[in-house]
Amino acid sequence: MEDDAPMDFGESNKDIEVAPALIAVHPNQESVAVAVGSDLRVFDVHGDCAISLVDDSSKGSLHKDSIRAIRYGASGKLLVSAGDDKLVKIWSTESWRCVSTVCSEKRVTAVAITNDGLYVCFADKFGVVWVVDLDGTDGQAVAKKKAAQLLSHYCSIITSLEFSPDGKFIVSADRDFKIRVTVFPNKPLDGAHEIQSFCLGHTEFVSCLAFVCTLEYPQGFLVSGGGDSTVRLWDIYSGSLLDTYEVGGKAGLLESNGREEECCSVITDLCTNQDGTLVAVAVQGLQEIILLKCSLSARSISLAKVVPIGGETFIPTRLEVSFSTGLLWMVTGVSNLRGFEYPSLARVRVISGLKSNADFLQNEPFVLEDNEIPGGRKLLEKLQGSISFDEKVFMAAAEALKTAMSNLLIKKQYSVEKREFRKKTRNDRKIKQ
Template structure:
């Protein structure tokens, strides 16, 4: 009877959805949005048309994309996700120059500052590294093997970042930990020297960014979490320097008329040439020009004072258009004055966004979606994140059942 109850419960688990993601070229040459398995790129320098070239002849990804990002120099772009494939693209020709297979689903990616190494993390807590020496954007896609770099103990890694000086790789997980590891001279041999742990969050760590100041060019680490805080760290010592309670900053937030639980910080973005940090808060409903907008991802470039946001989700059950996205841009950040705003942040009209309606049609799709769909999408993302990142407690019987029915066992050749 117990097994039947467990099996019935497993059949009725919430559908796993994937939030829409956005990434912007460092010089704002292009903008990329991922919704489910669909990777959409708009070229802001040319005529806007970007065709992803992959000599495999198959779609760029066969399952939900969970991580996208540009390299610091703007030459590389990486996408990865639930299909256990990491694709490395030339951000100039948009040709796939390298394909890497992962043993598990990929949860985070990072590109070294010199563009010579790509790191990715999987849901079993292992960080892998790919050496790109000898690969350039002019050649067809090659298959590469990744080498294990480091590991968290069976904990989903949620975010990866290289420090601004390239000396460290920082990894965060769902077990409240942030690990600072010295990036070795020979990464393929593994990273065995830990610089510090940044400990203090009481829920999963969801996102990481670095903020650089004139007095501290090596940068301070900023982390966001499911415990409703944004924290500032010195990574060389692991010292906690400051804590911001986002509920107190944003006011009392509500979700469906209830203020229960935490306001999860789902994304962080540093305003270029400043000490300003934008935070996406899961329970924060932002009213933008009459629309209720709940960001699922933030991005910017290092050359403009624009903050890009996307809301949306894939695999949304119960609607005719299961994969939806909506892009918004905020201006008004003064690059010449690091600690203040040029004027009140202004949400740009669709026609005033760089690339205009042509960009929006590419990144959002041509289908007009009702506001209630985005509200449902926000709730679906909230549920999915809780299911994924909040550790569950199981009875001994249920643990045994899950072991028997797991679907990620390796198939013997």
């Protein structure tokens, strides 16, 4: 018999509701941004100095709650941050001022910027994707903009948003195993009403998306990772599943420190290199980066190499490759970690040698020492807030993130009575725009 105590009806245990550290890299690696909790930190790599963000619309902190998404535009002129405070902030990377703040009705879970930099899209926790017209925000602050509804997943948390390389489609993934490919319309403020395909095959939530494309295949193919411990390759035009790589079942990859990890480990993030030949994969609980070889002509993905990160306990929460340098930037860390001196922490590491397939074949990828990272210790001091942390903190952070992700993305099952109780006691107050 189920216990009907009111405490069971909560969405998650607030004591372990932590947010993972995030990282974003300027397309030309001119700057690097890290978000941990409500703190957004940016370092100017070219200028070799920390950046102070200016937001005339806020007093004190720039964000008032955990940031869940940060992203540079394709041109590098814009940086977008958004999260649990229901605010989407658009920053000019030339002045580092907030040029617009958009209010969301719900907490924001993912953001994307069109390739031409004309629109910002963001997804909320109820599965709605919104679009904002950036006309008039060219480095100049404007009044708060209103977002228009673009599309919707039916009451399912959207975990990732991506635009196709040609800009024709917007791809959205959710916790109910679905990947939706939608035609991005000429007038997006009027909504997107044409679905190109659904990519169906994951057996658990989809956690991340990325595109691979080459000169021979400029339209690109989609790669996805999820809670079912698989990376999948898709043709988005037809929705066809082209290949699947099972991380948990290959070559003892999850054997670490003399013990077996869970066979089904979550893919926490993935990204691709410039020439579309490699996919870097981060796995929950794995202190290594898995590099997959992608052959678009053969429509296949296969294991290329496993790169140990080494050093202190470092389990990446977000990855991003700089196309201009071939460096893989990684971050680990969380916010709201209770019981430690550092409730919010971040650690940045970098792997070299992923610019192209030729670079990968000629130069063995390896983790750079802290003083070899672009920006060196000055960058680390800004983005991390400290140079070093106790290893126990990172182990606790990894466990907290594992629990938090489970609470957020593994869908709970409720009895009819509990569902009715939740409906009566929910507190969803919409923000008037």
